[in-house]
Each structure stands twice: as C-alpha cells, then as structure tokens.
Amino acid sequence: MFPDNVYDIEELSPEDRTLFAQKYRKYLHYIAQAAIWTTYIYFAVRLFFTLANPERTWKMWIMLGVEGLFAHMSLNHQCLSLAATAKPPHQTPRKRLRSDKNLPRVDVLVTCCGEPVEIILDTVRAACSLDYPASRFRVRLLDDGASSNLHDAIAKLATKWTHLSYHTRGKQSGQSFAKAGNLNYALFTLQTEDPPEFCTVVDADSILMPEFLRATLPHLLADSKAALLTTRQYFYNLPRGDPLSQSRAYFYTCKNAELNLLGHALDAGSGAVFRRDAIFDxxxxxxxxxxxxxxxxxxxxxxxxxxxxxxxxxxFGLVPTSLAGHLKQRNRWHIGHSQQISVLFPSMNKAIPEHLRWDIAFGGLSIMAGLVSYSIGFVTLPFLLVSDGEFIPAASALEVKIQLVLAIVHVAFTWAYDGAQSAHAGLPFAPFAHAENSWLATAHLYAIVRFHLFGSKPRGSFVTGSTANSRENTTSISSFQRACRDTLQSGALLNICLFIATVGAMLFAVWVAISRDGPTIIPKLLTTIAWPPLLHLCLLVIVNNWIPISHLFNPPIYPSRDSKLLGTEKGISYPRAEVEREISSEKALLGVCCSSVVPIVLLGAFVGAMIS
Incomplete structure (x- = not known):
C-alpha cells in the first residue's frame, strides 16, 4: 500500500449523479432480494401445479419453459445486484494526482491496424498532450498495419513530442492474435530494457482527455492489490437517442459498476490502465x-x-455508423466469448492456472446459453399465442387464482427491480436494458457457427471500428442499397418477421378469447393472452424487435467528426463541450412510458383474478 502523501493524491467530491444514486442502494438490495425469492416461489408453485394436473398439455410445458429462460437471465442480474449491495462496497471515489514529484513511469500503448491515418493522429496528439510530465511517460504507437504513411506522420510528430515513437511487428492484418499479440509485443519485446511501472491501452479512435493519467493512477497507487483499472468509454459520434444502445450505458453503469463494487470490474478495452508487473506475471x-x-x-x-x-x-471514441458495422462489431465480441471454451484444450491453456479454466469456459458457455435462450424465446412466442388452449394448469378456480396472484407479484418485482437498478445507476433506461441488442442473438449464433465451422480466415483476423471499412461506408451507397444491407445482410429481416408475427399472434389470441360466448371471458383472457408473464414477454419481444424496423424507416443520423471535434491552438482535437452535455441529457422516454403502463395492467389483472 502506497501512502497518499507520497504521491500528493487529492480526493474530489462525488458527482451529483453519484450522490443521488447512492440513496437507492438499500432499496436496490431489498428489491433484488424480493425479486429473487418471488421468482423461486412462483416457478416452484407453477411446476407443482403442472405436475399435479392430469390434463397438462405440451403448451403448458413450453410456456413454463419460455418463462424460465427469460427469468433466468433476469435472475443473473438480480443476484449480481444482491451480492454487490450486500456488504460495504469497495469505493472508487474521484481522485487526482497533483504534484509532479515521485510520479510513476507510464507507457501509453496506442494500438492500430488499418484505421484512417487522420483518426489515429488525433488519438496520438491527445495522448502526447496528457497533463503529465513528458519525462515520466511515453507514447508508443503499435501499428499492426505497417503503414508507411502512418510511420512518416508519426516521425514528423516525434520531432515535436520526443516521447512519441512508432513500432510495428510487420503487417498483421488477417493474422493470428490480433490486438492481444500487438500488446504482448510491447510488453515482452519493447519494454524489456526499460520497463515502466504502469501501462495504458488506447484504441486507435479514442481521444484521451488531458487529466486521464492524473485521474486513473491514484486508484492503482493507493491499492497494491489493484492490477487493472478500466474507464467507461464515451463516444462523440453517437446519434440522438442512441437507438442501437451503442453507448453501452447499462453495462458501464449497472453491470460493471456492480462488479466494481465487488472488485471484479471487466476491462472494456480502450482506456485501461494496468500495473505492468501484474499483467506480465x-x-x-x-x-x-x-x-x-x-x-x-x-x-x-x-x-x-x-x-x-x-x-x-x-x-471519447467512435461507434460504427451503420447497422451492418454495429453487427460486425458485436459478432466479434460474441465470437470472442465463444472462444473461452477453448481454454479447456491443452494447447490453449498453458498460461492459465488450472482452477481458472473451468470458470472461464463456463462463463463463455453462459453467454452462449443466453443467446440461445433469446433466440428460442423470440421464435417460440408467436407459435404459443396462435395455438389453442390455456397456458396454465386450471384444475380449479382456486389454483388459477393462486398462480395468477403469484404471477402478478413475480412480474411486479421484476419491473420494480428494473426501476430500482435504473435509479441506482442515476440514469433512465429503456425497459430491461440488460436485454439490449438481444434482437441480434440469432445473428450472433449464426456468426459463431459460421466462424468455427466454416471460417476461412485465420483466427483473430477481424478489424472493426474503422470508418474506412466497407461496412461503415454510408455515403457511397443509395438509401435502397443501405436498406438492403441493413435488413438482408445483418439478419434484421428475421426481426421484422418476428415483430409482425408477434403482434399478429397477439391480435389473433385476443380475438379467439373474446369471441367465445359465456361468462368465462375474463378467466379465458387471464389464462391465455392476458397471462401477466406472457404480456411481459410480448412487450420484451416487441420492443426489441422494433429496433431494426425503426432503424430501417428512420435511420439514425451520425454526426461527422468535424462537427463534434474542436481543435486547440496546439492542433489537438477534443470533443466539443456540447458532447458532454448531450451525454448527461439523454433520456429513455420509452422506459418512462412503459413503466407507467405496467402498474395499470398488473392492477387490472389482479382485479380480474379476484372477480373471476
């Protein structure tokens, strides 16, 4: 443990959003606990009544199974929130490294492979201009594209910033190991003679703010067990409303924030600072x-x-500016998760302790299981809706009421947890933000299967995020060509079909239920189309599969780099002040609308259950 006075570390007051969110910590804990227990009780009772009913049907089993698939994914997040709020957290308050004395040495590693030179140079200039003594940090550009133009441009900049240097291990585009190999080249080859204490990893399109090192290093200096610190990635070219959830706000402010409270935050790539010895070991x-x-x-x-x-x-970085580019980036991530299973192979796990291999492989399998669950659930739901018969066993009116009441409580706490998590994060999310981009699940599975069984390129060959990529080119194609690319090539045609099928099946189920004579219309509705968990799942399917349709008819407008960047007198480009204001002012209106409707629907279902 390094005493703060050695490094002159100042602790800053928390941001207003952080203070506001902390008030909801205990509420999130109790609501997550209640959601978990009500889910267990609900499914235990549902299973008991299904097994006890001699007239159970395949439809009842499939409905229970689909409910279970989606509930399991919600349970994972609820259990994480419960664990993160169960004990005093490992706090990461805002800190600043003030004095220039006794500062640790840092290497800023900028990785690139084929991105446009002007984007890379913006990143390099910002990295060279960090508010840190030039004698205590170096900027190393690691070029896996072996670009002669980039080499010459860096050589010119190095006459101004002597702590900047260009390095390449040869042209590696389409070769093995990709970014990992590029970084290992720096760790094990470039740094052997004069290794720094810390390293920072920066993507080719990420502009570091001047205070980056002074804001991140204090956390590592104050905790000898802290090996790595990751920073949230912000983007300056997000379209208004962020319809594709490219900001990954939920991941950073909910999932990774809770993992951070447990001391297990996940490195999200660019902007990571690590203790070199820990990574080397x-x-x-x-x-x-x-x-x-x-x-x-x-x-x-x-x-x-x-x-x-x-x-x-x-x-601040860049997001892909097309649906096809967004899909390719997400496919790459999920292929990476599928590769976690390979640690069980003797040839792949030499550097990984034996006790970790099964944990890593199981984590990859869990992510793949989530993709399968979403795919099965989205496809199965329309077929369930148009099939004849009830969704729950109904041997007696009392059994129906018991299951209805438990279902209402289960769905109510599921939504309450979602709202509490949003409040604790200090951000308004669309409903069930943990399912963002779940409409791409089938496309991800197809990409994984194609890569492992039919891939022709060497493993590690993808270069994403480059605006020079043909999938990112939105100016040289017509609107019709863009629509075809975003529907046929991205697999969004399946989502359009699922959306139409789900809405049509819901209307058909309502018509079937109300067309029957007699006083049983309310019980019929409540045990078929108005079954609360089914309404919850229908909303989830419709909201998610509407995203590519909305994108098709109203494609988002991505701002140009020039409109969002402002150059300084020294020729360094930073995002304009309006970019930060836009980050703090975005609101999920859909989430507010749905959250206000859900209590009314659940109350109506409860009244119907009592009078039926």
Whole structure:
C-alpha cells in the first residue's frame, strides 16, 4: 500500500449523479432480494401445479419453459445486484494526482491496424498532450498495419513530442492474435530494457482527455492489490437517442459498476490502465480469444487481483455508423466469448492456472446459453399465442387464482427491480436494458457457427471500428442499397418477421378469447393472452424487435467528426463541450412510458383474478 502523501493524491467530491444514486442502494438490495425469492416461489408453485394436473398439455410445458429462460437471465442480474449491495462496497471515489514529484513511469500503448491515418493522429496528439510530465511517460504507437504513411506522420510528430515513437511487428492484418499479440509485443519485446511501472491501452479512435493519467493512477497507487483499472468509454459520434444502445450505458453503469463494487470490474478495452508487473506475471494478454481485454479481467480475478472501473468522462471514441458495422462489431465480441471454451484444450491453456479454466469456459458457455435462450424465446412466442388452449394448469378456480396472484407479484418485482437498478445507476433506461441488442442473438449464433465451422480466415483476423471499412461506408451507397444491407445482410429481416408475427399472434389470441360466448371471458383472457408473464414477454419481444424496423424507416443520423471535434491552438482535437452535455441529457422516454403502463395492467389483472 502506497501512502497518499507520497504521491500528493487529492480526493474530489462525488458527482451529483453519484450522490443521488447512492440513496437507492438499500432499496436496490431489498428489491433484488424480493425479486429473487418471488421468482423461486412462483416457478416452484407453477411446476407443482403442472405436475399435479392430469390434463397438462405440451403448451403448458413450453410456456413454463419460455418463462424460465427469460427469468433466468433476469435472475443473473438480480443476484449480481444482491451480492454487490450486500456488504460495504469497495469505493472508487474521484481522485487526482497533483504534484509532479515521485510520479510513476507510464507507457501509453496506442494500438492500430488499418484505421484512417487522420483518426489515429488525433488519438496520438491527445495522448502526447496528457497533463503529465513528458519525462515520466511515453507514447508508443503499435501499428499492426505497417503503414508507411502512418510511420512518416508519426516521425514528423516525434520531432515535436520526443516521447512519441512508432513500432510495428510487420503487417498483421488477417493474422493470428490480433490486438492481444500487438500488446504482448510491447510488453515482452519493447519494454524489456526499460520497463515502466504502469501501462495504458488506447484504441486507435479514442481521444484521451488531458487529466486521464492524473485521474486513473491514484486508484492503482493507493491499492497494491489493484492490477487493472478500466474507464467507461464515451463516444462523440453517437446519434440522438442512441437507438442501437451503442453507448453501452447499462453495462458501464449497472453491470460493471456492480462488479466494481465487488472488485471484479471487466476491462472494456480502450482506456485501461494496468500495473505492468501484474499483467506480465499473468502471462500477458490471452491470445485464445478476440475479447482479450475481457479474458484478462477473468484471469486477474482468478489470481486474486482487484480490477476496478471509474465512471468519469476521461476518453471519447467512435461507434460504427451503420447497422451492418454495429453487427460486425458485436459478432466479434460474441465470437470472442465463444472462444473461452477453448481454454479447456491443452494447447490453449498453458498460461492459465488450472482452477481458472473451468470458470472461464463456463462463463463463455453462459453467454452462449443466453443467446440461445433469446433466440428460442423470440421464435417460440408467436407459435404459443396462435395455438389453442390455456397456458396454465386450471384444475380449479382456486389454483388459477393462486398462480395468477403469484404471477402478478413475480412480474411486479421484476419491473420494480428494473426501476430500482435504473435509479441506482442515476440514469433512465429503456425497459430491461440488460436485454439490449438481444434482437441480434440469432445473428450472433449464426456468426459463431459460421466462424468455427466454416471460417476461412485465420483466427483473430477481424478489424472493426474503422470508418474506412466497407461496412461503415454510408455515403457511397443509395438509401435502397443501405436498406438492403441493413435488413438482408445483418439478419434484421428475421426481426421484422418476428415483430409482425408477434403482434399478429397477439391480435389473433385476443380475438379467439373474446369471441367465445359465456361468462368465462375474463378467466379465458387471464389464462391465455392476458397471462401477466406472457404480456411481459410480448412487450420484451416487441420492443426489441422494433429496433431494426425503426432503424430501417428512420435511420439514425451520425454526426461527422468535424462537427463534434474542436481543435486547440496546439492542433489537438477534443470533443466539443456540447458532447458532454448531450451525454448527461439523454433520456429513455420509452422506459418512462412503459413503466407507467405496467402498474395499470398488473392492477387490472389482479382485479380480474379476484372477480373471476
């Protein structure tokens, strides 16, 4: 443990959003606990009545199974929130490294492979201009594209910033190990003679703010068990409303924030700062997966090291500017998760402790199981709706009421947890933000199967995020060509079909229920189309599968780089002040609308259950 007075570390007051969110910590804990228990009780009773009913049908079993698939994914998040709020958290308050005395040495590693030179140079200039003594940090550009133009441009900049240097291991585009190999090249080859104490990893399109090092290093200096600190990624070219959830706000402010409270934050890539010795002792970046940053976090956790995250606005990057580009980026991530299973193979796990291999492989399998669950649930729901018969066993009116009441309570706490999590994060989310981009699940599974069984390129060959990529080119194609690309090539045609099928099946189910004569219309509705968990799942399917349809008819407008960047007198480009204001002002109106309707629907279902 390094005493703060050695480094002159100042602790800043928390942001208003953080203070506001902390008030909901205990509420999130109790609501998550209640949601977990009501889910267990609800499914136990449902299973008991289904088994006890001699007239049970296949439809009842499938409905129970689909409910279970979606509930299991919600349970995972509820259990994480419960664990994160069960004990005093490992706090990461805002800190600043003030004095220039006794500062540790840092290497800023900028990785690139084929991105446009002007984007890379913006990143390099910002990295060279960090508010940190030039004698205490170096900027190393690691070029896996072996670009002669980039080499010449860096050589010119190096006459101004002598702590900047260009390095390449040869042209690696389409070769093995990709970014992990590039970083390991720096760790094990470039740094052997004069190694720094810390390293920072920066993607080619990420602009670091001047205070980046002074805001991140204090957390690592104050905790010797902290091996890595990741920073939230912000983006300056997000379209208004962020319809594709490209900001990953839920991941950073909910899931990773809760993992941070447990000391297990996941490295999200660019903007990570790590203790070099810790990464060196761990064998460097793992090369068995595209998601090398995520895998490194898992290995460090297994070695007993703490990984942390800070939410401050310390870097800005770029998001893909097309649906096809967005899909390719997400496919790469999920292929990386599928590769986690390879750690069980003797040829791939030499640097990984034996006790970690099963944990890492199981984590990858869990992510794949989530994709399968969403795919099965989205496809099965329309068929359930149009099939004849009731969804729940109904041997007596009392059994129906018991199951209805438990179903209402289960759904109510599921929504209450979602709202409490949003309040604790200090951000308004669309409903069930943990399912964001779940409409791409089938496309991800197809990409995984195609990669492992039919892939022709060497493993580690994808280069994403480059605006020079043909999938990112939105100016040289017509609106019709863009629509075809975003529907046929991205697999969104399936989502359009699922949306139409689900809405049509719901209307058909309502018509069937109300067309029957007699006083049984309310019980019929409540045990078929108006079954509360079914309404919950229908809303989830419709909201998610509407996203590509909305994108098709009203494509988001991505701002140009020039409109969002402002150059300084020294020729360094930073995002304009309006970008930060836009980040704090975005609101999920859909979430507010749905959250206000749900209590009314649940109350109506409860009244119907009591009078039926």
């Amino acid at each position: 761990a064998g460097g970046y793992p090369t068995y997966s595209f998601s090398e940053d995520w895998q490194l976090s898992l290995i460090l956790r297994g070695l007993g090291k703490r990984t942390m995250q800070v939410q401050e606005v310390l870097q």
